[in-house]
Amino acid sequence: MSDRLLVGTRKGLFEIARRNGTWVVSEAHFLGEPVSAVLADAEGTVYAALDLGHFGAKLWRRDRGGHWRELAAPAFPPKPDDAVDDPHPWSVGKIWTLEPGGVPGRLLAGTMPGALFRSDDGGASWALNEALWRMPERRQWGGVAGGEQPGISSVLVDPHNPSDIRLGISTAGVWATTDAGASWRLINHGMYAEYMPPERRDDPIVQDVHQLARCAARPEVVWCQHHNGVFRSEDAGATWRDVPAIRPSKFGFAVAAHPRDPNTAWFVPAIKDERRIPVDGKLVVARTRDGGRSFDVLTEGLPQRHAYDLVWRHALAVDRTGARLAFGSTSGGFWVSENGGESWTMPEARLPPVSVVRFAT
């Protein structure tokens, strides 16, 4: 079980640790700066991506000794002349997610605009995945978060095959490579988009995949919190089945998959989609343990009156045992469970708005 959490917020990176049975804020880094992504690798190295409003996307690494050092951030190559009419900027706006690449030293970064970058030297240098960025279909990708830029929010690397990667993109469906990024395919079928005209409702490329999460032990099982509902795939993201049993609502951003049990996943539903607040002002976690046929609405320890917390895509995490979970909200709420979500406790802290939560290994 992990006793340490990394929490990226609008105003800094916080470490929350379990001490004498309770969870406390143990360290704060980058106070005042927006943290957009964070990763702790198996060796104990911590990576933090900053989204500096004036000065761009930055990347820092902390070694095991606790020393922070700035790394080169992912950046686009010079924009060629034939890309003059490209609808998306050739400049990284935000590092949205950082993931281990499955081999020593390899990291993957999903960004806004929707690009994938790879480092093979622990983040010291980065290269754009040109094959994906140059797909003609990329010009059809839709924007996210009220903007015109798409974003890659989910990067799923097959635990048994680092050349097999699935991407969840807002707004462009699920993309797959099986040759380490040399070629890509749009693979999702079975999702629907109520925000599109009827003739394009089922079009794979218009699907707003808010977040993907896969079962580590059964990586072919993938859960999706989509703009229009919850979906589940048993073939690594190719075909999707609607999960209408989700309660109390089907809108949301975050999803966490149990690392061993392919039938268990957690969501934090909200009223869709113009309001984006919890249903009836009650903050709840929805958990299924039967593959999505039914859901428990978990409330113990969570605010049930006048709670207007929204939980972003990367702000719900489960540890490697599946017993410990944590999530943080746009209101700076933060909760930890040690029993699979049955009950939750709140560390003594009023955090800034939370963008990302991860367990350290």
Added chain:
Amino acid sequence: MPTVCFTSALKRFLPTPSASVDGATVGAALGAVFASHPALRGYVLDDQGAVRRHVVVFVNGQPIKDRVQLTDPVGAHDEIYVFQALTGG
């Protein structure tokens, strides 16, 4: 030689000493600074070398005209200031 100064807001991330550098344009002068402080470039310019949207560059108190190619001319006694833009509250 024109002088280049940076907002103190950058000091929390990296050193930004004022410098007198060679250069007949804003781009050349900034480029001379970045040559000795390479990490600073990405804080001021975007991936394509244009001034970041929320950064402003002044020459003798006037904002530069060309934020993309940085071709505004500078003379030996000119002062270039790099600030964060007040694009919000």
